Amino acid sequence: MAAWRHEWFPNVAPAVNMQLPGMMDSMMSMDMGKLDSLNGDAFDLEFIRQMIAHHEGGVIMARDASAKATRAEIKLLASSIITSQEAEIKQMLEWQQSWKTN
Numbered sequence: 301m302a303a304w305r306h307e308w309f310p311n312v313a314p315a316v317n318m319q320l321p322g323m324m325d326s327m328m329s330m331d332m333g334k335l336d337s338l339n340g341d342a343f344d345l346e347f348i349r350q351m352i353a354h355h356e357g358g359v360i361m362a363r364d365a366s367a368k369a370t371r372a373e374i375k376l377l378a379s380s381i382i383t384s385q386e387a388e389i390k391q392m393l394e395w396q397q398s399w400k401t402n
Contacts, residue, residue: 304373330354345399348392355385355392 305312330350338346359382366378 301377341399345396348396352389352392352396355389358385
């Protein structure tokens with residue numbers, strides 16, 4: 301993506317937009333301090349809890365990109381992100397249920 305940005309917009313200053321759909325959702329769920337304080341099963345469950353929300357934000361962002369992008373590369377990337385992160389969310393939810401019952 302960095303190469304695309306440089307090729308397509310060589311003279312544009314770097315930007316981070318926390319207002320993009322999904323961006324705040326995906327970052328607000330991350331609590332590295334909490335993860336640092338946990339070990340074992342508690343860490344595993346907290347990690348996937350945070351990653352589920354993070355991935356959900358990524359899916360929101362990718363859907364927005366898919367709807368608004370004009371470049372085929374971005375649309376393809378967005379589609380790939382949606383597919384892979386939805387599959388990972390499903391897997392993590394299954395783990396979460398399984399690990400809670402053990």
